[in-house]
Amino acid sequence: METTRQAARQRSAAEGRRRELLEAADRVVLRDGPGASMNAIAAEAGITKPILYRHFGDKGGLYRALAKRHTDALLSALRAALDAPADRRARVESTLDTYLAAIEARPQVYRFLMHPSDDAAPSPEQGFDVGRHSAPLLRRLGEELATVIAERVDLGPDSEAMARIWGHGIVGMMHAAGDWWLGERPCSREQLVRSLADLLWGRLAEAGDRADGPGF
Amino acid sequence: METTRQAARQRSAAEGRRRELLEAADRVVLRDGPGASMNAIAAEAGITKPILYRHFGDKGGLYRALAKRHTDALLSALRAALDAPADRRARVESTLDTYLAAIEARPQVYRFLMHPSDDAAPSPEQGFDVGRHSAPLLRRLGEELATVIAERVDLGPDSEAMARIWGHGIVGMMHAAGDWWLGERPCSREQLVRSLADLLWGRLAEAGDRADGPGF
DNA sequence: AGACTGTTGTTACCGCAAGTAACGAAGCGT
DNA sequence: ACGCTTCGTTACTTGCGGTAACAACAGTCT
Numbered sequence: 001m002e003t004t005r006q007a008a009r010q011r012s013a014a015e016g017r018r019r020e021l022l023e024a025a026d027r028v029v030l031r032d033g034p035g036a037s038m039n040a041i042a043a044e045a046g047i048t049k050p051i052l053y054r055h056f057g058d059k060g061g062l063y064r065a066l067a068k069r070h071t072d073a074l075l076s077a078l079r080a081a082l083d084a085p086a087d088r089r090a091r092v093e094s095t096l097d098t099y100l101a102a103i104e105a106r107p108q109v110y111r112f113l114m115h116p117s118d119d120a121a122p123s124p125e126q127g128f129d130v131g132r133h134s135a136p137l138l139r140r141l142g143e144e145l146a147t148v149i150a151e152r153v154d155l156g157p158d159s160e161a162m163a164r165i166w167g168h169g170i171v172g173m174m175h176a177a178g179d180w181w182l183g184e185r186p187c188s189r190e191q192l193v194r195s196l197a198d199l200l201w202g203r204l205a206e207a208g209d210r211a212d213g214p215g216f
Numbered sequence: 217m218e219t220t221r222q223a224a225r226q227r228s229a230a231e232g233r234r235r236e237l238l239e240a241a242d243r244v245v246l247r248d249g250p251g252a253s254m255n256a257i258a259a260e261a262g263i264t265k266p267i268l269y270r271h272f273g274d275k276g277g278l279y280r281a282l283a284k285r286h287t288d289a290l291l292s293a294l295r296a297a298l299d300a301p302a303d304r305r306a307r308v309e310s311t312l313d314t315y316l317a318a319i320e321a322r323p324q325v326y327r328f329l330m331h332p333s334d335d336a337a338p339s340p341e342q343g344f345d346v347g348r349h350s351a352p353l354l355r356r357l358g359e360e361l362a363t364v365i366a367e368r369v370d371l372g373p374d375s376e377a378m379a380r381i382w383g384h385g386i387v388g389m390m391h392a393a394g395d396w397w398l399g400e401r402p403c404s405r406e407q408l409v410r411s412l413a414d415l416l417w418g419r420l421a422e423a424g425d426r427a428d429g430p431g432f
Numbered sequence: 433a434g435a436c437t438g439t440t441g442t443t444a445c446c447g448c449a450a451g452t453a454a455c456g457a458a459g460c461g462t
Numbered sequence: 463a464c465g466c467t468t469c470g471t472t473a474c475t476t477g478c479g480g481t482a483a484c485a486a487c488a489g490t491c492t
Contacts (some may be wrong), residue, residue, distance in 0.1 A: 013439095014439090017440095018308050019320060022226070027452065028259060030242070034362020037478060037479085038478075038479065038480085039477090039478075040480095041400065046352045047440090047441070048441075048443085048468065049441095049445095049479085049480080049481095050440095050441080050442080050480090050482095051440070051442095051483075053479090053481080054439090054440085054441095058479080058480075059424050059478095059480090060259070073385065075414055088421075088425075089421075090419075104344075118467085120450065123226065138392060138395075139396065140247065142392065142396060146309065151424055151426065153420070153424075153425065153426060154238060154423055154424045154427070155419075155423055156425045158407075161402060161403050161407065161411070162411050162414075163396075164402060165393060165403070165407075165408060165411040165412065165415075166411065167388040167391060168393045168395075168396040168397075169390075169393040169411075169412055169415055170389065170391050170415070170484065172286075172388040172389045172390070172391055172393060172395075173385040173386065173388045173389035173391055173392070174385075175388055175392065176354055176358065176384050176385060176388020176391065176392070177384045177385040177388060177390070179354075179384075179388075180380075180384040181381075181384075186377060186380065190247075191374075191377065191381075192381060193384075194386055195378050195381040196381065197375070198378075199381075199382050199385055199386070199416070200415070200419060200420050200422070201421040202416075202417060202418015202419075202420075202421050202422070203371075203418075204304075204369070204382065204416050204417070204418075205416070205417040205418050206306075206418070207369050207370055207371055208369075208370045209368065209370060210305075210367065210368055210369060210370045211370070230468090231471095243478070253448085253450085254449075254450065254451085255448095255449075255450095263469090263470070263471095264470070264472085265450085265451080265452095265469065266451090266452080266453095266470080266471080266472095267470065267471095269450090269451065269452080270468095270469085270470095272449075274450080275449095275451090321470095409436055409451070
């Protein structure tokens, strides 16, 4: 029978094929945006639709695979910044800058990752499963940051819960500010990084009321 | 001819109709999620598709109109919390709590607002228009908060730019934390509010390193 | 060699949703 | 009674996700 070697060869071949397909899909998504059709992707890969479906199940599968690639890449870059041997403020600034540089360099990729097409399961699920789809990247980043915070920062009791809240909150802050900044480019990256770090460093609490503000 | 009175009556009638249609659409979207079809919405309103298209142009138009309603409602609630005559920390906490209570009470609405179906204009626009569609609510919230910060908090020079950065950043923090919290319910709303406010109050800067953290 | 099996690929189709004519039937001013 | 606009319909086109059903090739067992 000789199944094992055979199977191994075929599996590795299949994986190589999968990578080719993913790279083709990548090109198309980068060119046409997240609305790229399966037909277009198949054409770019030089094949036809059913093959894509054999490899990835459905469109969500393909997009998940694609997202995982980019998410992994971005995450490893961020981990490097997070784990650097520097003081906390420097690490925060460098992580923010790494993220912003990444989305600045490849906005199409970023857009695809952040706004994946919603499958919108029409099943009559009663409970609220809000955000199950939507943005797995943000969730992963949030959890990642939460563990880093939990293992590095002393937050007293309830450290676990607090770290997760902060992880997701900080990631959301970075994401929203980055999204807005990328759209309007109202300032330099350096200024954005410094302002966000200042925010996290408590300047909101320290700042005084405006003298000419609404008097009360 | 008697155009003016006639025109006025018809316009107001059209607006009333529009409101009915929007309410029907609301019911359907709340029931079926953001993937609701135009046919379903029309059926709920007791009419057929083309009328919807006459009123709203395309699906994006309907969804935009729907989103505007809810966004306006949420925004006015938040404005009340932001403008309350209390000290800054209390205002921040009450605003966070208002937002979280809103998304907790009507997760389907929230989900629709945050993850609207992407139109994905296939036009070959060169530049990156990331985030133009996607989440107008977040942008509006960010700008709103930015103006409140700018007119109330003294941030020294560059106050304008900094306030906008903080506005979008804080809104993003609130949003991401809320999204995650709504999905996993890892803690009470009160704890979430307090932890986020603590984060904004500089506890990240104040906290010490963990004694048992990775030694470096 | 020749039948057997599995992978790779195709064409042709189904279902469904967005969006669009083209046409019918009211109200209302002249 | 005749137009004119508005509200409404049915019936269609287009395009996409997804799926049979079938064709061809490689290696495998007897």
